[in-house]
Amino acid sequence: MRFNRRSMFRAGAATVLALSTPQIMTRAALAAASPRSEVANSGFHRFMFGEFEITVILDGMRTFDGPHPTFGADRNADEVESLMKENFLPSDRMVGQFNPVLVNTGNDLILFDTGNGPEGREFGTGQLASRVAASGYALSDVTIVAISHLHADHINGLMEGNRPAFSQARYVVGRAEWDFWTSADVSGTPAAMHATAILRKVLPLREKMSFIGADVSIVPGVTSMAAAGHTPGHMAFLLESAGRNLLLTGDTANHFVASLQKPDWEVSFDMDKGVAASSRRRIFGMLATEKIPFIGYHMPHPSAGYVEPFGTGFRFVPVSYQFLI
Secondary structure (H helix, E strand, O other): OOOOHHHHHHHHHHHHHHHHHHHHHHHHHHHHHOOOOOOOOOOEEEEEEOOEEEEEEOOEEEEEEOOOOOEOOOOOHHHHHHHHHHOOOOOOEEEEEEOOEEEEOOOOEEEEOOOOOHHHHHHOOOOHHHHHHHOOOOHHHOOEEEOOOOOHHHHHHHEEOOEEOOOOOEEEEEHHHHHHHOOHHHOOOOOHHHHHHHHHHOHHHHHHEEEEOOOOEEEOOEEEEEOOOOOOOOEEEEEEEOOEEEEEEEOOOOOOOHHHHOOOOOEOOOOOHHHHHHHHHHHHHHHHHHOOOEEEOOOOOOOEEEEEEEOOEEEEEEOOOOOOO
16 A cells, blocks of 8 residues: 555544544543542552662551641741742641651561551551552561651551561660650650550560660661650661661651751650751751761651752752662
8 A cells, every 4th residue: 555645644634533523522421421540659669779678668648737836836837838838838738648668688677667557547547567568578577676766656556456566576666765655754744645555555565675775786787876856765777788878767857848948947746846956957967968868757758868958957859760770
């Protein structure tokens, strides 16, 4: 069959006439007849870092009022709202994300923090168990659970009912953190809400726990780092593999804009607000200077990125393909 320009034009015109009205009408009919399905991501993000396999698990998301006064309680609401608008974010609502991290070192499978647990499922969180399974692991594969601090959204996943969720694991908790939360001084204070979760979720595991301070090697390539302020014994964890460093910052920063661009602003979740601000400046200052990537528990999933100096604080730079090559 031979085509010339005139025959091609006629064929093209006929095709346009054939496609224009009927297919538009068909699409419209399908759109009207078929509801749009919910689209969800897999709930985890995996990459290699040196010889370590890193899997960031999205335990779920919740929407809250704010950011003010949760963030910037010591500031005028207009100042916080302006910061949000400058960063293309709503000024009156925010989404909290919860990102435990699973690290396969080759010898151990370490879970850092455990999410909101069964109690969170009615709010759209508490997805850790199903998403660990979706990523190819079983909860019984976890050999170590390392806890950055003992707030409920980090420990509620430790138990499923009356049974340990991680049947083969041992547990690592900061000594200062443990001493504070198990002290009688907590009773009757606003912190008691977390103490109730600790009583149900942590105390039953006491015999399998190791209590550590800063600068302790949990396993080769995983070292604890002091990051107090959010809670008295809050810790970060430095991963080192094949000459590369990655810091798990826990709750050192709780909002990727407010906590980083304005590290001195008060955060209602921080128990010692001055010490927390000092920890943010010290830790993110180090990350910015040394260009070390980090994973933050409440950063936008997959919650990995860098920080760079920005004004009087820092700017979050999400990873793209840095870990893929």
